[in-house]
Amino acid sequence: MSWVTVVWSMVAAASLTLAGVHLPVWMRDRTAWPNFYFSMMAVSTALFAFCEVSVLLAQTPEQFAMAVRWAHVPIWLVIVSLVFFVRTYFEAGRPWLGWGVIGLRGISLLLNFTTGQNLNYREITALDRIPFLGDLVAVPIGTPNPSMLVGQLSSIALVVFVADASLTAWRRRQRSAVLTVGVGATFFALAGNLQTMLIFWGIIQAPVTISLFSLGLVLAMAYELSRDVMRASKLVRDLRESEQRMILAVEAAKLGLWVRDFARDEVWASARMRELFGLTPTEPAGFEKLLQRVHVADRDLVRQAMEQANAGDGHYQTEFRTVMPAGRTCWIAAQGRVEFDERHRPVRTRGTCSDVTVRKEAEQEMLHLRQELAHVGRVSVMGQLASALAHEINQPLGAILRNAEAATLLLEAQPPDLDELRAIVEDILGDDQRASAVIDRMRGLLKRRDIEMQPLAVDDIVGDVAALVRPDATARQVKMVVEIADDMPLVLGDRVHLQQVLLNLISNGMDSIDEAGRKARSIVVSAVRNGLQAVEIAVTDSGLGIPPDKLEQVFGSFFTTKPSGMGMGLSISRTLIETHGGRLWAENLEGGGASLRFTLPVALQEPTR
Numbered sequence: 001m002s003w004v005t006v007v008w009s010m011v012a013a014a015s016l017t018l019a020g021v022h023l024p025v026w027m028r029d030r031t032a033w034p035n036f037y038f039s040m041m042a043v044s045t046a047l048f049a050f051c052e053v054s055v056l057l058a059q060t061p062e063q064f065a066m067a068v069r070w071a072h073v074p075i076w077l078v079i080v081s082l083v084f085f086v087r088t089y090f091e092a093g094r095p096w097l098g099w100g101v102i103g104l105r106g107i108s109l110l111l112n113f114t115t116g117q118n119l120n121y122r123e124i125t126a127l128d129r130i131p132f133l134g135d136l137v138a139v140p141i142g143t144p145n146p147s148m149l150v151g152q153l154s155s156i157a158l159v160v161f162v163a164d165a166s167l168t169a170w171r172r173r174q175r176s177a178v179l180t181v182g183v184g185a186t187f188f189a190l191a192g193n194l195q196t197m198l199i200f201w202g203i204i205q206a207p208v209t210i211s212l213f214s215l216g217l218v219l220a221m222a223y224e225l226s227r228d229v230m231r232a233s234k235l236v237r238d239l240r241e242s243e244q245r246m247i248l249a250v251e252a253a254k255l256g257l258w259v260r261d262f263a264r265d266e267v268w269a270s271a272r273m274r275e276l277f278g279l280t281p282t283e284p285a286g287f288e289k290l291l292q293r294v295h296v297a298d299r300d301l302v303r304q305a306m307e308q309a310n311a312g313d314g315h316y317q318t319e320f321r322t323v324m325p326a327g328r329t330c331w332i333a334a335q336g337r338v339e340f341d342e343r344h345r346p347v348r349t350r351g352t353c354s355d356v357t358v359r360k361e362a363e364q365e366m367l368h369l370r371q372e373l374a375h376v377g378r379v380s381v382m383g384q385l386a387s388a389l390a391h392e393i394n395q396p397l398g399a400i401l402r403n404a405e406a407a408t409l410l411l412e413a414q415p416p417d418l419d420e421l422r423a424i425v426e427d428i429l430g431d432d433q434r435a436s437a438v439i440d441r442m443r444g445l446l447k448r449r450d451i452e453m454q455p456l457a458v459d460d461i462v463g464d465v466a467a468l469v470r471p472d473a474t475a476r477q478v479k480m481v482v483e484i485a486d487d488m489p490l491v492l493g494d495r496v497h498l499q500q501v502l503l504n505l506i507s508n509g510m511d512s513i514d515e516a517g518r519k520a521r522s523i524v525v526s527a528v529r530n531g532l533q534a535v536e537i538a539v540t541d542s543g544l545g546i547p548p549d550k551l552e553q554v555f556g557s558f559f560t561t562k563p564s565g566m567g568m569g570l571s572i573s574r575t576l577i578e579t580h581g582g583r584l585w586a587e588n589l590e591g592g593g594a595s596l597r598f599t600l601p602v603a604l605q606e607p608t609r
Contacts, residue, residue, distance in 0.1 A: 003133035008053040011215045012046040018222045019043045037085035038225060042218050044077035049211040056137040056207055061124040064138055065117035072112045072119055072151075078214060079105045079158055082185060085221065086165045089181065090174065093165030101161050104154035111147040120148050120200040130205060137207045144201050155193040162186050177224055184220030188213040258336075260287055260349040276332060276353050278324040295321035295329065302334075310346045314338035319356065331360040404428065453580070455490040455603035456498070458527045458535060465502040466525065473523065478510050483526040491535050492603035493580045501573045501584075505539040505596045508570070512543025512594065533602050534582065540595040545588045554586060573598075 019042035026036035051071035058064035083098045112119035124142035131137075166182030169175075192213035198204045256273030260266070269277075269285040277293045279285055294302050298320035309316035317335040324330065336351025407424045466482050473480040502525070509523050520542045530536035546554060555574045570584075577584040582599040589595055 002057070002135040004056050004135050004137060005053060007133065008049045008056075008211060011211050012049040015042040015046040015049065015215065015218055018218060019046070022222075022225060034085055034089040035225065037081045037088065038218075038221050041078055041081035041085065041221070044074040044081060045211065045214040045218050048074035048078065048214060052208060052211045056132070058127065058138045061127055061140070061142070064127055064140055065121060065124045068120055069112060069118035072109055075210075076105050076109045079154065082158065082217070083161065086162055086181070086185065089224075090165045090169040090177065092168035092172075093161055097157065097161045097164060101154055101157045104150060104157055108147070108151035108154055111145075111150060115147045116143075116145040119145060119151055120196075121145050128205065130207065132207045139199075139205045139207065148200060152193060152197060155189060159186055159189050159193075162189070176227070180220050180224040180227075185217055188217040188220075254354060256353040258285070258290075258351050258353070260351075262346050262348065273353055276330065276355060277322055293322050293324075295323055297321075306349075309336075309338050309349075314340060314346075316351075319360075330355055331357045452494050453492055454494070456493055456495055458488045458491055458537070459484050461491075461493075461495060461498050462502065462525055462527065462537070465499050465506065469503065469506050473510065476510055476514065477521055478513055479522040481522060481524045483524060485528050487529060488527055488535065489529070490603040491600040493600055497576045498580070498600070501576055501598065502537075502539065504570065504573050508596075509539055509541030509543060509594075512541050512545075514543075516542070516544045516592070530599055534599045535602060536597055536599050538595050538597040540589065540593065542593045545592055545594045546586055548588065551586050551588070555584070570596075 019039040022035040022042075023039035026032045026039065048071055051067055051074060054067035055064060055071065058067055080102055083093075083101050087093045087095075087098055108119055116122035117124060121140065122143040122145045124140045126141040128139040128141055129136040130139050162182055162185045166178045166186070169182065170178045192210045195206070195213075196208070196210065199206055199208060254272060256276045257270040258273045259268045261268075265286070267285045267287055267290065269279065269290075271281065274281060274283070274285065277285075277290055279289075279293075283289075291299060291302065302318060302320050305316045305318040314337050315335075316338070319331060319333050322330050322332050332353050333356045334351055334353045336349060338346050339348045339350070341347050407421055407428075411421070462482055462484060466480060470480050506523055506525065513521050513523070522542050524540045525537070526540070527535060527537045555570050574584045577598045577600075581601045584596070584598040587595045587597065
């Protein structure tokens with residue numbers, strides 16, 4: 001076997017080996033197009049090497065001409081693969097220039113089969129023999145084909161395309177790739193093209209060795225791709241390290257992780273996630289399966305949160321209860337993000353869950369303590385109103401006594417005046433109802449109770465409080481004014497707790513008036529619409545007002561400006577209003593006085609009286 005056969009077989013074997021290494025990369029990852037185009041180029045280089053061996057060892061002009069003709073097919077594949085490789089690897093290069101290269105090479109391939117014996121020769125008349133690698137190889141003698149200029153022009157265009165793409169990549173600081181692929185492709189393309197020009201135009205007599213230049217280009221590209229493989233390997237190691245750190249952080253935070261794949265309708269759940277939902281390590285964790293472990297009262301809330309995330313920006317955050325197989329209830333805080341495709345269809349949901357049972361129990365305990373404080377506050381306010389309320393109750397009781405004495409005298413008359421007795425009885429019933437209403441309002445405010453949200457009429461809430469406070473306001477010479485707009489909708493709230501808020505605000509206002517000592521002494525309770533979904537209620541006094549730097553501080557716990565105050569009234573009031581879904585704030589008025597305002601959400605049902 002000659003050395004020519006050995007060397008060119010090694011070129012083909014090396015090319016096919018490199019193709020066999022990189023083609024599976026593309027088959028596993030169909031986005032790795034540079035690996036695919038490199039594999040095609042390597043295979044084409046191997047095919048060209050076999051054709052070139054036939055050229056070098058040809059025995060007749062006809063064999064030489066036929067081998068050269070078929071060698072242009074793998075050359076076309078090499079150039080097309082190189083264009084696409086540079087375009088996808090650098091993500092650069094003018095598309096029109098790349099298509100121009102492919103177009104010119106396609107025309108030259110057509111001319112190769114339609115003009116002369118091949119693209120390079122019209123006719124090969126004889127073969128000369130020259131020594132090469134210890135063997136005598138064929139060198140053609142014949143008439144060059146002018147169509148060869150099209151092929152050489154495509155090679156020059158290829159060099160321009162590679163140089164243009166390399167310049168862009170250099171500006172992007174892809175300098176290692178430019179030095180390896182860009183410079184290598186330019187050098188080997190120029191060297192190979194120069195050799196063919198000198199040989200086929202009859203300037204020199206030398207063997208055709210384009211395969212060696214192609215192999216050099218293949219090796220340069222393989223070297224650069226191997227650098228990518230090394231970088232990918234390092235990235236995998238870094239990702240594994242990051243994964244271990246993430247797992248450590250997740251375990252430290254006691255978070256449960258889950259991923260939902262919409263296409264396959266599958267859910268992956270971490271061990272902690274399964275524990276939070278009471279699932280075994282091998283039990284399927286479908287979305288509906290997880291939803292079945294959610295407390296029946298919270299399922300619609302969870303489903304609605306997920307549907308809103310799928311239809312909106314993809315983010316969700318909610319809290320709900322889960323029921324363990326043993327019957328134990330846990331509170332779970334969940335948040336996550338939905339990934340969408342280009343049509344905004346949900347593809348994947350990633351989320352975390354954590355056990356917040358301890359926090360929820362603490363919140364419930366805190367709410368219970370606040371309710372106890374609220375009850376104490378109501379008792380305190382009722383204590384302040386006690387003398388005025390006693391006076392208001394004393395009036396109907398005194399009237400009842402006087403009517404009873406009059407009725408006794410009338411009964412002694414013979415015959416008794418029945419019409420007058422009926423009138424006295426009606427007066428007694430009316431006075432009794434007045435006293436009973438006062439006592440009922442006092443009992444309602446003094447009861448311990450949880451917050452019960454229901455539709456309420458604003459005029460009922462304000463009217464009941466005004467009836468309780470008006471005797472004390474009269475005793476303190478404070479004018480009580482109620483202004484409620486005609487278009488008041490129902491509000492959603494708890495009657496007793498909202499009355500407590502009004503009592504606190506009105507009581508504070510009258511205390512401020514007493515401290516001011518002004519002649520203008522008035523409290524105005526007003527209610528107006530605040531947009532379509534809220535009602536705003538304001539308690540305005542003619543007192544001293546609030547120092548500007550204390551407008552927010554007055555709502556803090558244990559902050560008070562009164563010597564005997566607990567500092568909890570406004571704090572409790574703000575908590576109660578925020579629990580109702582509204583907000584409470586304070587404003588100073590021009591000329592003195594302050595206005596404390598709060599909002600309540602509008603209800604959509606009939607009032608409960």
